[in-house]
Amino acid sequence: MIKGLKFVAISFIITLLFPKNTFANFDFNNNCLNAYKSIFELKLGNAKAYISTEKKQHPNNSIIPLLENYVDYFTLITSGSKTDFDKLKGNKTSRLDKISDDDKNSPYYLYAQAEINLQWALIRGRFGEFFNAAMEIRKANNLLLENKKKYPNFLLNDKGLGLINTVLGNLPDGALKSALSTLGIKGNTQIGLSMLDKLAETLPKSTYEPFYEEVVFYYAYVLTDVAHSSSAYAKTIKFTERIADTSLLKSYLQSYVCIKTAHNDEAIKILANKPEGGVYQPFPYLDYLEGIAHLNKLDLNAASYFNKFLQTNKGVNYIKDANLHLGWIALIKGDKTGYSSFISKAVNAGYLYNEKDKQAQNEASAPAPPVDLLKARLLYDGGYLSKALQLLDDKKTADYNSDKDKTEFNYRLGRIFDDLGKDNQALNYYQAAITQGKGLKYYFAANASLQMGKVYEKNGNKLKAKEAFNNAISMKNHEYENSIESQAKMGLKRIGF
Incomplete structure (x- = not known):
């Protein structure tokens, strides 16, 4: 109840800061705030309902295309579907066109365009479209830098700039880095981390508090997977603590970072207690994570989680890796026939978009590991x-x-x-x-x-x-x-x- 009142109060303060007569068509009103909040709890159906209401009440509000892009972004993150990606990526141009025709004096004018470009860049990277991703990162970076000059007190600029700096500052050699270097785009990891850390500390005390969960979402990711920071676990748990337990995204962030930082029992507990129900976006990857966590304990019932993931997953990632783990379970059981079957699937099924699946194919193509080394590896990971x-x-x-x-x-x-x-x-x-x-x-x-x-x-x-x-x-x-x-x-x- 108190949190709900606080949310309404923040909405009122934002309205005072950005009055409708000044930024009539970039109005982060209650419908938009509720849609945004639902998105970051992974209640995408609820978010679409709030957006639909806003379209009827204020059809010219240019926050609408930004929110619709968030919905597409998290749809693709949770599904990992190449089919969905090919279907949804065409939405980008029409959304940018609508925003670009709007109020150029709003701090959301350049910011919203930057966010849409950045979100599509992050998604394209998952599907190997590195040149287009590089172009969108450059566009987003330039828009945010320009917006920061025009509106230095608009804190949300640092969210995208922090993410871009962190990722680009530690980008491994490859197609994306090569494309960005050609375009003259570089980053600084420490500067990016400092920007995101400052935002995570200060947003709860500011009128931009509703954007806190998004900042934490990106910050936890870069601490864990980009910077490989020793403080990834402590900071993720600290900053996610104030997020409501009704957020499935909170369960994802906490369990993912716990698994990556060897807090395995905690990950199992978080995943066992994650919020469930039809209101939440299907997220098969969480079943895969639960399988990883249980197998790290040498709990061979982990197979049920990997099988559930493979049965419900519509995406292109982690298929090879899930089959590799099922092969390991068979190997530990002494089931040589089962091992050979799953290892064959790890080689021949799935795709090679991400590093986990590339590594899974390498390992499946190599001789079977000694069981004692395999068990030690899993226990170490946990x-x-x-x-x-x-x-x-x-x-x-x-x-x-x-x-x-x-x-x-x-x-x-x-x-x-x-x-x-x-x-x-x-x-x-x-x-x-x-x-x-x-x-x-x-x-x-x-x-x-x-x-x-x-x-x-x-x-x-x-x-x-x-x-x-x-x-x-x-x-x-x-x-x-x-x-x-x-x-x-x-x-x-x-x-x-």
């Missing part, structure tokens, strides 16, 4: 370090036959000891992984060098850290090459090289 160590405690490198398995054994122990705070043991095993695995196509040696650099950085040994980061960069033609290289380059920047 943060169950002592259990992972127990599995490998009585093993030695010579117990494994292939160079791949020997390298992974040393790499895995390095990661475990690293997270246990036993730096000397970690460094020894990392060095063994580098020596054994340098020149192989697997990621173990390069990532061992990256993690070694982070250990030296933590301990203030900048010269050794520099050497390790440069060594990681020098290794080529291995899995996750772009991601490892970009993280190593960030490490060099942090230590002043």
Whole structure:
């Protein structure tokens, strides 16, 4: 009740700040605020109803096309459907046309156009349309910079600028980075993170409070997947705490970051208690996440979540990876026929748009991993370090036959000891992984060098850290090459090289 009154009060304050006689056709009124709030709870049906009401009451309100674009954006995020993408992307031009004919003296005039461009850029990147995404990022960046000059106190400018700076500042080599470089667009990760952090802290105390959830949505993403920040978990939990438990987006953000940062039991609890019902947008990816979390505990009932994901998913991503995980479950059970069947699907089914599926295909094409290494890897990913160590405690490198398995054994122990705070043991095993695995196509040696650099950085040994980061960069033609290289380059920047 109090939150509802607060929302109405904020709406009233915004109306005072942007009175209708000044910005008649960019009116973030109650219908629009309720639609926006519903979007960020993933209640897209409710959002469409509020937008429909607003269209009848104020058909010329140019906030409408912006809200409609948000609906398309989250429809595509939750479905991952290439069919939906091809159908919806044609909406962009007509929405921009409507906005561009409106009140040029409103702070929402350039901002709304920038948001629509940025949202489509983020979606296009998921489907490999990198050149168009680069053009839209450039457009969004220019519009937001111009709007910031005209309206320096319009805080929402920093939301898009913060995201663009963070992502572009740490973009791995590839088609998108190449296209953006050609266009002269660069970013600065630290500046971007600072902008988003400041917004997350200040928006709740400002008249822009309704936009808080969107800022947190982007901030949690970049902390976890772009900056690989050690504070990703703490900040995500802190900033999502004030979001209502009725938000499915909150459950997604918290569980995703918990899984990525080895807070596995917490992720399981969050997903088990996520809000459900027909009012929420279908989001099969959450079933996939729940499968990951349960398998990280070596709970083989995880298969039910992966199967549910594969049955309900209409998207193009995580099909290969889900089948790979089902193959691992069969391998742990000793079901060789089942393993072969799922591994074949991991190779032949699905698509190669994202890194997880590319890696899943690589792993499915390689020889089956030893079960003890597989179990240790899963337990490590879940943060169950002592259990992972127990599995490998009585093993030695010579117990494994292939160079791949020997390298992974040393790499895995390095990661475990690293997270246990036993730096000397970690460094020894990392060095063994580098020596054994340098020149192989697997990621173990390069990532061992990256993690070694982070250990030296933590301990203030900048010269050794520099050497390790440069060594990681020098290794080529291995899995996750772009991601490892970009993280190593960030490490060099942090230590002043």
